[in-house]
Amino acid sequence: MRQLPPQSEPTFGFTDSPFGECCIVFSTEGICALTFPEDRESALYDIEQRFPETNFTQNDAKAKRFASMIFEKKEIPTLNPIGTDFQQTVWNALKNIPVGETTTYTKIAEAIGRSKAVRAVGTAIGANPIAFLIPCHRVIRTDGGLGGFRWGLEVKKKMLEWEKK
Secondary structure (H helix, E strand, O other), X not given: OOOOOHHXXXXXXXXXXXXXXXXXXXXXXXXXXXXXXXXXXXXXXXXXXXXXXXXXXXXXXXXXXXXXXXXXXXXXXXXXXXXXXXXXXXXXXXXXXXXXXXXXXXXXHHHOOOOOOHHHHHHHHHOOOEOOOOOXXXXXXXXXXXXXXXXXXHHHHHHHHHHHO
């Protein structure tokens, strides 16, 4: 994974969301991660795995402001997802799924011109660092099943229900 340079002011914070506590990782370049971990310890482990050797500061107040922007005002702040070119392509395709709708892994593979790469697309979706804002929760199996979700199927269900309101 790419490191966040010190001049980008790598920061993280915990705050409440409609789906439980979330952890938001951000820098001067934008939001790098939005996760819904089981607990803070697992969130910190996730940050260390995504950004080894990056020194972060904690700012829960700023995370709370981001959460207000995202979940109350329904604004999308600047995003800075860090991944391979293929992952970026898949994540950009996810942004085209309309709020309140779902699509399938197969349709995402077709949308990026890689119809035979459904498994690779699924892996890229699973690696999405910015849950909710890069809406991987809107991708379901072809048979209509929810499929997986890194932060748990209950969180995925809550997100889908919340967006339909």
